[in-house]
Amino acid sequence: MGKEEKIIIYQVFTRLFGNNHNHCINNGSITENGCGKMADFTTKALTEIKRLGATHIWYTGIIEHATQTDYRRYNICPDHPAIVKGKAGSPYAIKDYYDVDPDLANDVPERMKEFENLVQRTHRSGLKVIIDFVPNHVARQYHSDAQPDGTSQLGANDDPAYAFSPYNNFYYIPQSELHGQFDMKGSAAEPYKECPAKATGNNRFDAYPNISDWYETVKLNYGVDYQNGGTRHFDPIPDTWTKMLDILLFWADKNIDGFRCDMAEMVPVEFWEWVVPQVKEKHPNLLFIAEVYNPAEYQNYLFRGKFDYLYDKVGLYDTLRNVICGYDSATAITRAWQSLSGIEKRMLNFLENHDEQRIASDFFAGNPRKAIPGVIVSACMNTNPMMIYFGQEFGELGMDSEGFSGRDGRTTIFDYWSVDTIRRWRNSGKFDGKMLTEDQKHIYSIYQRILTLCNQEKAIIEGDFFDLMYANVNGWRFNEHKQYAFLRKAGNELLFIIVNFDHISVDVAINVPSHAFDFLQIPQMDIYPAVDLLTDKTENISLLPYKATEISVEGCSGKILKIKL
Structure with missing residues (x-):
């Protein structure tokens, strides 16, 4: 299916x-x-x-x-x-x-x-x-205001005397107040107070998170004791x-x-x-x-x-x-x-x-x-x-x-x-x-x-993929550092896709190895009419294992050539 x-x-x-x-x-x-x-x-x-x-x-x-x-x-x-x-x-x-x-x-x-x-x-x-x-x-x-009946708040039953307990929802730094290395007052009259401090979201288990930490968050406890070798309590x-x-x-x-x-x-x-x-x-x-x-x-x-x-x-x-x-x-x-x-x-x-x-x-x-x-x-x-x-x-x-x-x-x-x-x-x-x-x-x-x-072409939705790059290294008319080419195929529809990362237009000659013909079961032919799905323009290309396929591609662009086999 x-x-x-x-x-x-x-x-x-x-x-x-x-x-x-x-x-x-x-x-x-x-x-x-x-x-x-x-x-x-x-x-x-x-x-x-x-x-x-x-x-x-x-x-x-x-x-x-x-x-x-x-x-x-x-x-x-x-x-x-x-x-x-x-x-x-x-x-x-x-x-x-x-x-x-x-x-x-x-x-x-x-x-x-x-x-x-x-x-x-x-x-x-x-x-x-x-x-x-x-x-x-x-x-x-x-703090949940919309907490459904019969469920309890995160942290409601925690014992903050423990840095880690498998029964806690948070990690604590016992007997320590949060002293963030960031402005603890903001635009408020009084500074923010948190005692004991809770561990910070990006696994910071001390009371001194800084401005590059996720200081606005606290880490949830899923039963892993990070400070004791990451032991798991599941x-x-x-x-x-x-x-x-x-x-x-x-x-x-x-x-x-x-x-x-x-x-x-x-x-x-x-x-x-x-x-x-x-x-x-x-x-x-x-x-x-x-x-x-x-x-x-x-x-x-x-x-x-x-x-x-x-x-x-x-x-x-x-x-x-x-x-x-x-x-x-x-x-x-x-x-x-x-x-x-x-x-x-x-x-x-x-x-x-x-x-x-x-x-x-x-x-x-x-x-x-x-x-x-x-x-x-x-x-x-x-x-x-x-x-x-x-x-x-x-x-x-x-x-x-x-x-x-x-x-x-x-x-x-x-x-x-x-x-x-x-x-x-x-x-x-x-x-x-x-x-x-x-x-x-x-x-x-x-x-x-x-x-x-992507959702009109069967070859993209469910087709096979074949990367052509290995057959085109040191190509005579193909710069493998700036161009990338691959095939997609479903049923009797083949997509020949070539992109050009260079800003200048290129005329490339792409080798399609005989393995591609076997793997995708492509009939060899000297002239295939191909429609570029990005422009709706038709051009003729050859698909032969012993002759490079010639295609011209504009700079910073690509072609998706559709061929009916």
């Missing part, structure tokens, strides 16, 4: 998407800078996201997190400003696992209902919903495990389609091995995607931890980034997929997300067109999922100095802000493209073409 779709994830930072404010001020409050809402994802907006080629939308930052905005009148405990990053706060400092972030609601008391409506609207538009699950750490002043099942299972089921019951699990590798694989099957028993089609950066752990998290997909960050992302920027040879792409030893179909490809710098920023390529060859490779080389980050499809620069995040080539996740290209595209909900520049429209048309092809 063929796979019915290739997953294309559109990651969107929910708070920023609908914000129309075009004169935001550095470090501005929600009143000064405004804030996007869940309601901004109208049927029209979602239809446009689907038209780009997306199958899934990852609404980043849905669950309530710590913030400097005061929601006391809605019975939400305020957070001390010293332990909130930015005016809006980080969506990864969860303050209530059972609630929706009030910033995102038009009517704060109805925020959960608004989220449920968003899920329904998204499904009606033909898209599936992914949200974050943040299992490793919570906000320092975590029998009986740690209390944190049970609480997390409840949280996952709570959101899964809201009819979502998947979780992107933040820093999944900082939580023991035994927990995932225990929890994922239990959630899938009730929700068999739910996706679990892990943010994992250690290749030595990939097999572990896929096969023991039961994840569906893992981030391909230190492999394909890092490689493509280096090739795009000219620091590495395109032959490294072959090494990247080969190093995965057979799990490449289980990796999530991307060139942007909220953690990474924007392609068009000065810190990456400085020009969105330079990444087009990389986008073609990411999207088309296998059957695995591809993700893009909102604004990437227009060449968003990410060069604003928004506030806490600074000018770092990323779109802020800490501040109230508005994203220039998205604001232009939305044009107050009209989505008529009138405010977009010609360049932005051009980049968009290329992305749309590539991403929609």
Whole structure:
């Protein structure tokens, strides 16, 4: 049975998407800078996201997190400003696992209902919903106001006299007050007090986290005693495990389609091995995607931890980034997929997300067109999922100095802000493209073409893959450092894909080895009519093992040549 779709994830930072404010001020409050809402994802907006080629939308930052905005009148405990990053706060400092972030609601008391409506609207538009699950750490002043009856607060039954106890939800530094090496007062009258101090989210087990630590978060205890050689205490099942299972089921019951699990590798694989099957028993089609950066752990998290997909960050992302920027040879792409030893179909490809710098920023390529060859490779080389980050499809620069995040080539996740290209595209909900520049429209048309092809072409959805690079090293008319070529095939349809990372146009001659003809069962022919799916233009190419295939490719571009065998 063929796979019915290739997953294309559109990651969107929910708070920023609908914000129309075009004169935001550095470090501005929600009143000064405004804030996007869940309601901004109208049927029209979602239809446009689907038209780009997306199958899934990852609404980043849905669950309530710590913030400097005061929601006391809605019975939400305020957070001390010293332990909130930015005016809006980080969506990864969860303050209530059972609630929706009030910033995102038009009517704060109805925020959960608004989220449920968003899920329904998204499904009606033909898209599936992914949200974050943040299992490793919570906000320092975590407190659930929406905790369901019969469940207890995180830490409610902890004994803080113990640095570690398998019965505790947190890790403590007994008899020590928190003395962060950061401003413990912020804009408050009194400094933040925490005694005994709790361990910080990035495995900092002392009372002195600094500004580069995840100082706004505290680490959750899954039964691993890190300070005593990492001994594991999983029998009986740690209390944190049970609480997390409840949280996952709570959101899964809201009819979502998947979780992107933040820093999944900082939580023991035994927990995932225990929890994922239990959630899938009730929700068999739910996706679990892990943010994992250690290749030595990939097999572990896929096969023991039961994840569906893992981030391909230190492999394909890092490689493509280096090739795009000219620091590495395109032959490294072959090494990247080969190093995965057979799990490449289980990796999530991307060139942007909220953690990474924007392609068009000065810190990456400085020009969105330079990444087009990389986008073609990411999207088309296998059957695995591809993700893009909102604004990437227009060449968003990410060069604003928004506030806490600074000018770092990323779109802020800490501040109230508005994203220039998205604001232009939305044009107050009209989505008529009138405010977009010609360049932005051009980049968009290329992305749309590539991403929609992914689910129109059988050879991309489910076809075989054949890397042509080994037959083209030291090629007479092929620069293996700047060009990359591969084949995809399903049934009688063959895709001959060639990309050019160089900025100048090239006429290349590509060797197709006889092994490719055997492996993919391609009939040899001197003249095949081929349609370039990116331009709809037809050209004739030869497919013979003893004669190179000649193709011309423009700079920072590529061709997806479709041949009917």
